[in-house]
Amino acid sequence: MKLLLLGANGQLGLALLQQLKQPRQLQQRQQFQYLALNRSQLDITDMSAVATVMAQYRPDVIINCAAYTAVDNAELQAATCIAVNATAVGHLAKLCQQYNSLLLQFSTDYVFNGQSSKAYTEQDIPAPLNVYGQSKLQAEQSVQATCSKYVILRTSWLFSEFGHNFYRTMLKLAQRGQIIQVINDQFGCPTYAGDLAVIVLQLLQRYQQQGSLAYGIYHLAGNPAVSWYQFAEAIFAAHQLKVNLQAVCSTNWASPALRPTNSVLNCDGMANTFNISSPAWRPALDSLVAQF
Numbered sequence: 001m002k003l004l005l006l007g008a009n010g011q012l013g014l015a016l017l018q019q020l021k022q023p024r025q026l027q028q029r030q031q032f033q034y035l036a037l038n039r040s041q042l043d044i045t046d047m048s049a050v051a052t053v054m055a056q057y058r059p060d061v062i063i064n065c066a067a068y069t070a071v072d073n074a075e076l077q078a079a080t081c082i083a084v085n086a087t088a089v090g091h092l093a094k095l096c097q098q099y100n101s102l103l104l105q106f107s108t109d110y111v112f113n114g115q116s117s118k119a120y121t122e123q124d125i126p127a128p129l130n131v132y133g134q135s136k137l138q139a140e141q142s143v144q145a146t147c148s149k150y151v152i153l154r155t156s157w158l159f160s161e162f163g164h165n166f167y168r169t170m171l172k173l174a175q176r177g178q179i180i181q182v183i184n185d186q187f188g189c190p191t192y193a194g195d196l197a198v199i200v201l202q203l204l205q206r207y208q209q210q211g212s213l214a215y216g217i218y219h220l221a222g223n224p225a226v227s228w229y230q231f232a233e234a235i236f237a238a239h240q241l242k243v244n245l246q247a248v249c250s251t252n253w254a255s256p257a258l259r260p261t262n263s264v265l266n267c268d269g270m271a272n273t274f275n276i277s278s279p280a281w282r283p284a285l286d287s288l289v290a291q292f
């Protein structure tokens with residue numbers, strides 16, 4: 001089975017590449033043929049270049065890890081964000097339909113407005129608060145409208161050894177020895193990109209074996225849910241770092257993009273359909289610490 005991995009130099013792209021090269025799970029040592037392209041090799045907004053790669057490589061699956069993920073900058077660069085996250089994904093969906101390829105797309109907890117008192121299920125109505133969330137919702141809708149074979153995984157609070165993420169930011173801030181202020185009234189599910197990569201490969205193996213999947217939108221995020229402040233506490237505790245950590249309220253934290261107060265994802269749909277449960281993020285954090 002041939003995979004086309006887009007956005008291969010991002011956090012999730014690199015985690016997937018690592019998993020494709022050296023699978024953590026023995027049963028995943030079955031090789032997939034893949035072509036991994038980063039932004040400089042293929043800009044997904046360049047529609048003719050994308051169409052050419054599709055026509056030449058004819059992938060069975062597109063795994064789209066390319067995205068505009070700078071949530072605050074997106075408020076100022078809405079057109080760029082929508083071009084990458086929504087318009088280009090709509091084009092990928094059309095090509096997948098044309099070539100009978102499976103589209104594996106990633107979406108976000110930020111499609112929700114955070115006003116619910118419960119964890120969000122796939123049946124809850126999205127109502128994004130910011131441009132990034134709107135662009136990702138638009139992508140979901142165009143994939144659903146265009147493509148017969150798709151899986152959209154909504155994930156949240158990705159962290160890993162790669163790229164820009166909250167985990168790495170906290171470690172950098174700790175080195176500066178200053179007070180670290182972190183929001184304590186927004187709750188979500190940290191998700192280790194490596195765990196997500198393992199699960200993606202499990203889904204692909206199933207697709208390869210069965211020739212189909214239960215297509216649709218699924219929530220896939222780590223557990224347990226915490227506030228950003230609690231996540232920071234866990235990071236510093238795992239690394240045995242003594243820092244001056246202060247909890248702050250989001251109303252006292254000026255940022256261009258509004259963020260949901262509660263973006264906890266209920267992952268029962270994934271468990272019921274695929275027997276894949278939400279990955280615990282603390283063991284992943286501990287294994288990252290062991291690498292330092």
Ligand SMILES: NC(=O)c1ccc[n+]([C@@H]2O[C@H](COP(=O)([O-])OP(=O)(O)OC[C@H]3O[C@@H](n4cnc5c(N)ncnc54)[C@H](OP(=O)(O)O)[C@@H]3O)[C@@H](O)[C@H]2O)c1
Nearest residue numbers: 007009010011012039043044066067069106108155157158
């Ligand atoms: N990070 C999170 O906390 C989080 C939470 C929920 C959902 N998600 C979703 O999960 C997926 C993976 O996120 P991530 O954390 O891996 O993001 P990331 O680290 O920002 O990686 C995104 C990659 O996309 C590339 N890219 C941007 N514009 C492109 C374009 N026009 N053509 C081709 N590539 C382009 C970027 O290239 P450069 O390296 O050149 O910038 C980057 O390598 C995304 O769909 C994201 O929306 C992420």
